Amino acid sequence: MAPTTAKTWSRTLKLKSFAPHLLLLIVVLATFYGSCYGSPNRGKNQIPNCYDMSSESQCSQNPKCRWCRSHALDDMCFSRSEALRLPAQVFTCKLIRFNQNF
Missing domain, CATH: 3.30.1680 (ligand-binding face of the semaphorins, domain 2)
Structure with a gap:
């Protein structure tokens, strides 16, 4: 049973270290998305709907x-x-x- 617990603990540590990186990636992508689509020049070159x-x-x-x-x-x-x-x-x-x- 000890090896199974060690594997589970290892997976938990990997997930815990992965979560902050994923959160950082989401924040960076949201910032780029907002700066591109929230600009005052947005829509000037787009085809009108x-x-x-x-x-x-x-x-x-x-x-x-x-x-x-x-x-x-x-x-x-x-x-x-x-x-x-x-x-x-x-x-x-x-x-x-x-x-x-x-």
Whole structure:
């Protein structure tokens, strides 16, 4: 029984020495994550989430978004690149800046 107790004690010591290192790693990663995603410049270079815009007026305020109408589905706001890939048989999308269809 003594060897089993020694192995258990050895594992406990390894876990106790591992826990502070793991905690330190988590704190460091959280700091980097917060500094990257909490900065005031966050989102300036990101693709806008046009899907969250539920009205044509909201969609038209963002030059990277296009308002698309459909007789079969709900009218929706899409990113410009997504609007270009939509089937023309289903959606008609506006170029918001010029108020022309593409």
